[in-house]
Amino acid sequence: MNIINNINAFYRFIYDINSTVTLIPALCISISQNASLNQFIYVFFSVTLLIYHFQVGNQITETSIQEDKINKPFRPIASEIISKYEGYYHFYLSLILYLIISYLLNIIQETILWIFISYLLNFTWLGKDGIIKNILLFPGTYCLISSTLTIINGRTSLTYYKKEILLTCLYFNLNIFIQDLKDHKGDLKSNRKTLSIRYGFDKVRKVLIINPIICIILHALEIFLYPMQRYINNYLYFALTSFCLIIIILKLYGTTFIKHNGMISYKFLCLYMCILFLSLPKIS
Numbered sequence: 001m002n003i004i005n006n007i008n009a010f011y012r013f014i015y016d017i018n019s020t021v022t023l024i025p026a027l028c029i030s031i032s033q034n035a036s037l038n039q040f041i042y043v044f045f046s047v048t049l050l051i052y053h054f055q056v057g058n059q060i061t062e063t064s065i066q067e068d069k070i071n072k073p074f075r076p077i078a079s080e081i082i083s084k085y086e087g088y089y090h091f092y093l094s095l096i097l098y099l100i101i102s103y104l105l106n107i108i109q110e111t112i113l114w115i116f117i118s119y120l121l122n123f124t125w126l127g128k129d130g131i132i133k134n135i136l137l138f139p140g141t142y143c144l145i146s147s148t149l150t151i152i153n154g155r156t157s158l159t160y161y162k163k164e165i166l167l168t169c170l171y172f173n174l175n176i177f178i179q180d181l182k183d184h185k186g187d188l189k190s191n192r193k194t195l196s197i198r199y200g201f202d203k204v205r206k207v208l209i210i211n212p213i214i215c216i217i218l219h220a221l222e223i224f225l226y227p228m229q230r231y232i233n234n235y236l237y238f239a240l241t242s243f244c245l246i247i248i249i250l251k252l253y254g255t256t257f258i259k260h261n262g263m264i265s266y267k268f269l270c271l272y273m274c275i276l277f278l279s280l281p282k283i284s
Contacts, residue, residue, distance in 0.1 A: 002082075005081050005082055006082055006086060006089075006090070008076070008081055009076035009077075009081050009082045009086070009087075009090065010052070010090065012074070012075060012076045012081070013051075013052055013055045013056055013059070013076060013090065014048055014051050014052050014055065016051075016055055016072075016075070019051050020267075020270040021269075021270050021273055022047055022050065022051050022144060023044070023047050023048065023051060024270070024274055025144070025270075025273045025274050025276075025277040026043055026044075026047040026144060026148045026277070027040070027043065027044065027047075028274045028275075028277040028278040029043075029145065029148045029149065029152075029277045029278075029280060030043050030148065030152060031231065031278060032230070032231040032277065032278050032279065032280050032281075032282065033149065033152045033153060033280070033282055034282065035152045039151055039152045042105055042151050043148050043151050043152070045101060046101055046102065046105055046107065046147060046148075046151065047144070047147075047148070049094060049097055049098040049101055049102075050098065050111075050114060050144070050147075052090075052094040052097075052098070053091070053094035053095055053098045053115070053118065054114075054118045054121075054122075056087060056090045056091045056094055057091055057118050057119070057121075057122040057123070058118075058121070058122050059075055059076070059077050059078070059087065060077060060084055060087040060088060060091060061122065061123065062084070064122070065077055065078055065084065095115070098111060098115070099111065099115075102147075105147075105150075105151050106150060106151075106155065107146075107147040107150050107151060110143040110144075110146050110147040110150070111143075111147070113139065113143055114140060114143040114144075117136050117137075117139060117140050117143070120136060121133055121136060128192045128193060129192075129193045130177070130180045130192060130193055130194030130195055130196075130197070130198075131193075131194075131195065134173065134176050134177055134180075135173075137173055137176055138169050138170075138173045141168075141169040141172055141173060142165065142166070142169050145165050145168065145169070145277070145280075146158060146165065149161075149165075149280075161280070161281060164228070164280060164281060165280070167218075167222070168276050168277070168280065171215050171218070171219075171241075171272075171276055172269075172272075172273050172276060174211040174212075174214065174215055175211050175212055175215065175245075175248065175269055175272070176269070177195060177208055177211070178208065178248065178252070178265050178266055178269050179266055179269075180194040180195060180196055181196055181201070181204070181205055181208075181252075181265070195208075205252050205253075206252065206253060208252055209249050209252050209253055212245035212246075212248050212249050212252075213245075213249065215241070215245055216241075216242050216245050216246075219237075219238050219241050219242065220238065223235065223237070223238045228281045229281055229282065230279045230280075230281055231278055231279060231280075231282070232278060232279055237275065237279045240275045241272060241275050241276070241279075244268045244269070244271050244272035244275065245272065247264075247265070247268045248265050248268050248269060248272075251264055251265040251268075252265060
């Protein structure tokens with residue numbers, strides 16, 4: 001076992017494109033809740049372990065390795081920085097560390113739920129069904145928000161803003177189907193059942209425009225009918241979220257929606273998620 005290669009692999013497992021929809025948004029929650037330096041560090045380590053465990057599990061099966069060689073050849077196992085068997089060492093190490101840290105931070109409930117969701121997504125047929133996979137990411141998103149808020153404000157504070165947390169999960173998961181378009185070629189090779197594979201790439205990308213439009217309407221209703229005290233101004237929140245969603249709409253509707261445009265849409269989806277998390281009301 002090469003130590004340098006495994007350290008490199010550890011870095012690549014954590015700082016993957018998926019970290020932009022987990023670690024950065026979680027840190028945005030910390031900012032919105034005026035977290036102390038210690039709380040900020042606790043959030044950073046807990047979410048890092050969340051990413052680490054999920055990413056290893058997502059990359060150690062033979063199917064995922066073949067898929068990554070097409071969609072994400074830079075990943076550590078697909079690029080042969082480490083072997084699949086060394087990946088299993090990372091898997092069990094991440095599981096043990098994640099459970100220990102979660103117990104100490106009083107977020108063991110969310111951790112066990114996330115580990116279960118990760119298992120379903122990475123090691124069962126459910127992960128191959130794009131629709132079911134994206135539905136399972138709804139409670140996964142809830143785990144991320146709930147655990148971060150618990151570290152900062154305590155578990156009892158969650159009861160005050162359950163609606164806002166669920167609404168934030170809904171906004172994000174209505175648009176998460178975009179990632180299936182980005183990974184369309186690799187999904188075809190691994191026989192995944194995503195919307196674009198089932199019903200046709202061009203048809204699905206144009207139908208999915210409905211989701212960001214729905215979100216813009218809901219954001220408008222939220223601002224004017226149910227304004228909240230946010231870290232950023234309500235109208236700025238509406239302007240920023242609408243901007244991200246409009247870019248996604250334009251990219252989805254464009255006649256040349258190739259992989260590059262798919263990645264642009266995904267990056268704006270990540271930015272959209274950061275704005276949502278930064279705009280969660282302060283729990284007192």
